[in-house]
Amino acid sequence: MNRRTFLRNVSVASSVLPLASSVIPSPPAARKLGVALVGLGRYAEYMAYQVKESQYCEFRALVTGTPSKAESWGKEYNIPEKNRYNYTNFDQIKDNPDVDIVYIILPNAMHKEFAIRAAKAKKHVIVEKPMALNPAECEEMMKACKDNNVQLAVGYRLHFEPYNLEMKRLGQEKVFGSVRIVEASLGYFSGQAGEWRLNKKLAGGGPLMNLGVYCIQAGRYITGEDPVAVTAQFGPVLRKELFSEVEESITWQMEFPSGAICTSTTTCAAGIDRLYASAEQGHFELSPAISYGPFRGRSTKGEMDFPQINQQAAQMNAIGKLLLDNQPMLDHISGIEGWKDMKVIEAVYKAARSGNKVGIKW
Amino acid sequence: MNRRTFLRNVSVASSVLPLASSVIPSPPAARKLGVALVGLGRYAEYMAYQVKESQYCEFRALVTGTPSKAESWGKEYNIPEKNRYNYTNFDQIKDNPDVDIVYIILPNAMHKEFAIRAAKAKKHVIVEKPMALNPAECEEMMKACKDNNVQLAVGYRLHFEPYNLEMKRLGQEKVFGSVRIVEASLGYFSGQAGEWRLNKKLAGGGPLMNLGVYCIQAGRYITGEDPVAVTAQFGPVLRKELFSEVEESITWQMEFPSGAICTSTTTCAAGIDRLYASAEQGHFELSPAISYGPFRGRSTKGEMDFPQINQQAAQMNAIGKLLLDNQPMLDHISGIEGWKDMKVIEAVYKAARSGNKVGIKW
Numbered sequence: 001m002n003r004r005t006f007l008r009n010v011s012v013a014s015s016v017l018p019l020a021s022s023v024i025p026s027p028p029a030a031r032k033l034g035v036a037l038v039g040l041g042r043y044a045e046y047m048a049y050q051v052k053e054s055q056y057c058e059f060r061a062l063v064t065g066t067p068s069k070a071e072s073w074g075k076e077y078n079i080p081e082k083n084r085y086n087y088t089n090f091d092q093i094k095d096n097p098d099v100d101i102v103y104i105i106l107p108n109a110m111h112k113e114f115a116i117r118a119a120k121a122k123k124h125v126i127v128e129k130p131m132a133l134n135p136a137e138c139e140e141m142m143k144a145c146k147d148n149n150v151q152l153a154v155g156y157r158l159h160f161e162p163y164n165l166e167m168k169r170l171g172q173e174k175v176f177g178s179v180r181i182v183e184a185s186l187g188y189f190s191g192q193a194g195e196w197r198l199n200k201k202l203a204g205g206g207p208l209m210n211l212g213v214y215c216i217q218a219g220r221y222i223t224g225e226d227p228v229a230v231t232a233q234f235g236p237v238l239r240k241e242l243f244s245e246v247e248e249s250i251t252w253q254m255e256f257p258s259g260a261i262c263t264s265t266t267t268c269a270a271g272i273d274r275l276y277a278s279a280e281q282g283h284f285e286l287s288p289a290i291s292y293g294p295f296r297g298r299s300t301k302g303e304m305d306f307p308q309i310n311q312q313a314a315q316m317n318a319i320g321k322l323l324l325d326n327q328p329m330l331d332h333i334s335g336i337e338g339w340k341d342m343k344v345i346e347a348v349y350k351a352a353r354s355g356n357k358v359g360i361k362w
Numbered sequence: 363m364n365r366r367t368f369l370r371n372v373s374v375a376s377s378v379l380p381l382a383s384s385v386i387p388s389p390p391a392a393r394k395l396g397v398a399l400v401g402l403g404r405y406a407e408y409m410a411y412q413v414k415e416s417q418y419c420e421f422r423a424l425v426t427g428t429p430s431k432a433e434s435w436g437k438e439y440n441i442p443e444k445n446r447y448n449y450t451n452f453d454q455i456k457d458n459p460d461v462d463i464v465y466i467i468l469p470n471a472m473h474k475e476f477a478i479r480a481a482k483a484k485k486h487v488i489v490e491k492p493m494a495l496n497p498a499e500c501e502e503m504m505k506a507c508k509d510n511n512v513q514l515a516v517g518y519r520l521h522f523e524p525y526n527l528e529m530k531r532l533g534q535e536k537v538f539g540s541v542r543i544v545e546a547s548l549g550y551f552s553g554q555a556g557e558w559r560l561n562k563k564l565a566g567g568g569p570l571m572n573l574g575v576y577c578i579q580a581g582r583y584i585t586g587e588d589p590v591a592v593t594a595q596f597g598p599v600l601r602k603e604l605f606s607e608v609e610e611s612i613t614w615q616m617e618f619p620s621g622a623i624c625t626s627t628t629t630c631a632a633g634i635d636r637l638y639a640s641a642e643q644g645h646f647e648l649s650p651a652i653s654y655g656p657f658r659g660r661s662t663k664g665e666m667d668f669p670q671i672n673q674q675a676a677q678m679n680a681i682g683k684l685l686l687d688n689q690p691m692l693d694h695i696s697g698i699e700g701w702k703d704m705k706v707i708e709a710v711y712k713a714a715r716s717g718n719k720v721g722i723k724w
Binding site for chain 1: 542543545547549551593595597598600611613615617621623625627629631632633634636638640641642644645647649717718719
């Protein structure tokens with residue numbers, strides 16, 4: 001990581017901050033917020049590494065159920081022993097002034113519990129997507145944060161990614177007229193015996209929970225609308241030994257109030273990563289679209305050309321800056337957003353199970 | 363049209379002929395087959411113009427219900443009066459040795475009648491897609507052609523188009539492993555008051571009949587399989603005054619025996635033209651994909667680079683050559699293909715109307 005890359009990343013990150021008055025890189029913040037990562041899986045590893053480039057946040061504490069991880073991560077990231085927690089003593093974090101934010105990267109079924117415990121410890125909460133197992137859990141999490149006067153965000157990294165922001169702008173500002181069709185799909189060939197993502201109780205569902213939520217997000221941020229009805233279809237199960245509890249593939253369709261339609265596929269059976277929108281007078285698309293990039297995009301007007309940024313640092317900068325400035329959470333990554341996506345996921349599963357169209361009331 | 367373009371087109375067309383022994387341009391055929399175009403609408407205009415470049419076929423007769431068109435087309439294309447027919451005296455074409463092939467480009471509801479009348483006149487039959495209104499009509503058409511010992515083809519122009527042939531090859535030869543997902547969508551912002559395509563009785567349905575059939579084809583030629591079940595959803599009607607009889611948009615999903623899924627959208631509400639396939643070890647895609655081009659394509663291995671050809675001339679060359687050589691019709695444009703697509707269309711409408719998954723028995 002050289003200085004030029006660092007400055008470019010910071011500059012880009014700044015340019016998407018709602019409160020930034022300039023794209024000129026700011027000096028390092030006088031004070032950085034301390035982040036405790038809860039759950040040290042693959043994405044936590046990525047987050048810990050990427051967040052080093054954040055201007056406003058730093059990784060200062062960890063929470064894990066695996067003592068050997070506490071040890072190895074502690075060494076690698078210079079986390080003192082007093083800042084290493086397990087799931088039992090986690091609540092003591094309330095007395096730790098090093099920690100401002102608890103970032104929950106646990107299996108989905110543990111999001112609610114740890115968000116509420118973090119809120120009670122008076123720490124701000126960031127929770128990875130999907131926010132929880134269902135909308136009711138999201139409501140409990142929002143209430144706990146409100147009651148304890150802490151902020152709550154969902155880790156929607158793409159809301160800080162320039163290609164996705166451009167898709168959102170082209171759609172919501174109706175640059176090519178009203179959006180009529182969105183196609184949003186994300187899949188990876190994935191699934192290993194023993195993984196929590198294949199366990200219905202821990203994951204709540206299959207790729208729809210983990211990957212499909214991005215497609216739902218994309219359909220929503222491109223149209224700027226919330227779907228009012230969905231239809232859905234489970235795909236075939238190609239690896240029955242792995243996908244005995246959760247779906248391997250699912251396709252679904254969302255209908256928006258304007259009449260726009262979003263069709264999506266998410267799957268563990270193949271790689272797919274694309275986002276396409278067709279509007280009255282043109283179209284715009286990304287592929288790769290949703291993964292960690294590098295992204296490529298084009299529209300009726302030609303190729304898009306944006307920098308490839310450090311999404312995690314950009315996200316943490318945006319959240320860190322507003323917390324330092326004592327501003328309210330950005331609407332587009334708030335608990336309400338996570339709750340809305342869970343409402344859609346719930347409806348999609350209901351539609352897939354029943355074979356019927358399912359309305360969503362807002 | 364210069365000589366180089368001509369030679370390039372012929373060369374490409376030859377390279378896709380099953381019987382061509384070489385890609386070196388052949389000399390003009392000693393004898394060309396005469397084509398009678400039935401129905402002088404927009405696509406007939408395009409066909410008449412493009413077929414001029416065909417090596418094996420020429421436009422020699424016309425059939426129209428509009429006397430002024432007989433006159434103007436006759437003059438433009440040097441069609442003598444004796445080769446100009448109307449819908450009443452059409453059957454006399456049996457006595458016209460100038461005509462070998464009757465190419466039917468009428469509203470869908472008229473395909474069956476004219477295919478059968480052409481067969482009885484002992485002329486080979488090419489019928490535009492969709493082949494007819496339903497599978498039963500296709501069966502009658504096939505029987506009439508068999509009984510009269512003439513050949514029957516459906517105007518599936520993309521079976522001669524290099525980018526689509528590459529998609530077919532990559533899928534069927536499993537270059538990236540088994541295909542798991544296909545996304546195939548085609549739409550145009552279209553629909554004008556009075557058009558036959560908006561009339562249920564004449565068209566049999568909306569964009570699914572006209573455009574969706576290409577997506578069904580694509581799903582089938584990329585996987586090399588026939589779908590065993592479909593689900594489908596009618597889209598919203600944005601222009602109620604135009605789309606009171608047929609759908610304005612429809613999305614549907616096809617399940618193939620291998621477990622591959624194809625999801626599609628077709629619509630008159632927006633432009634969309636794309637084809638994407640994801641397989642076990644890679645993906646491949648076209649966009650534009652299905653229209654008249656120019657096509658663009660790429661795969662996990664990089665950009666595709668094929669010539670943009672005259673699809674109509676290539677199609678007519680392939681059909682003309684095999685008729686001259688007294689060879690059987692190519693499987694992939696035969697009546698059986700048209701019938702299969704109609705079976706799928708019928709199932710898609712049934713699924714959309716009922717909201718249920720509909721199985722297809724082969």
